[in-house]
Amino acid sequence: MTTLRPSAVLLDLALVAAALADAWVHVDSGEQPAMALALLAAGALTLRRRVPLTAFILTLPAALITDAVFATMAALYTLASLRRHRLQLAGCALLFAAGDYLPWPWSSLRATELTRTDGLLHVSYTLASAAAPVFLGQLVQARRDLSLRLAEISKAREHERLLTAQSVLAKERAQLAREMHDVVAHQVSLIAVQAGALQVGSADIETRRAAATIRQLSVQTLDELRHMVSVLRASGSRPTELTPQPCLADLQRLVDTSCIEAELETDLPEDLPPTVQRAVYRTVQEALTNVRKHAPGATATIHIHHQDGTLRTTITNTAPTRLALALPSAHHGLAGLRQRAELLGGLVTSGPTADGGYRLHLELPVDPTDEHAPGADSPPA
Known part of the structure; x- marks a missing residue:
């Protein structure tokens, strides 16, 4: 009622x-x-x-x-x-x-x-008195219908604007997917082929080992690129899963394939929330990438410990022993780590050490509710 x-x-x-x-x-x-x-x-x-x-x-x-x-x-x-x-x-x-x-x-x-004239006046007045409420009611009904139609038109226009924006976004994503497929994937494929040729043709053991690592990383990068291209081409038309997300069990393989002399120390339990595991993995991955780019020849130590409801991850590298090559960088790596940590209620700090090295530190509160933190499952932009 x-x-x-x-x-x-x-x-x-x-x-x-x-x-x-x-x-x-x-x-x-x-x-x-x-x-x-x-x-x-x-x-x-x-x-x-x-x-x-x-x-x-x-x-x-x-x-x-x-x-x-x-x-x-x-x-x-x-x-x-x-x-x-x-x-x-x-x-x-x-x-x-x-x-x-x-x-x-x-x-x-x-x-x-009544007389004929009075009768006509009386009938006219009576009919007008009866018609006025009907016309007024119909007018109010038409006004109400018009308001509803205007609201529907506004809603339809808003939906049309949304569809237009999605169409533009889909075109941009399709263009980006083409660029990734035609340029980036092609160049990575060439790297893999050249690394494979170097691995087979070189007589030096260290050279063959380095070439094998390059080839393995290139193939892995190609697989990830192919999946990213499929995600971009989907353009929001259907739910698309990202590639299988890493966890703490993948850390040792990450360190072994990093081409860096690194030591991993961890005492973490296996039942940590997936979002926390991904945050730790991405932090270590970014730190090792920065060591390769900015501190060639340096060694690294990775300490990951859990105590009093807080997970602490520290990656420290020594000073570089060789001159670093000038590589392109957008400087988004550390900013992305800080965003990810903030989504989980944590903190990322970084800075140079006294011996010329660098230190990256991540602190995360470990709580069952972290698994459902808003936005934590999505990688930062």
């Missing part, structure tokens, strides 16, 4: 009061049947929203035998504002006009015949 708003209740009470005032002015208190019908008509206005046709029918007798027609006009207006059946509205208007025009009792009709 729909609950009326306070403003609607006040309006209904005001209409009932106006109908009672109309009855008090136009109905003699000594005419009890007429007064009872006038009171019934006033009370029927409380039903005009729920059963408008019934409310109108209950007000008709008062309009027939008395001059108190306010309740009937109000009920007819409500009926016209809620119903769309034009024939029904026309019939109700004619009933009201007939009841208001004909005298009561009907037996006095011949005795009260």
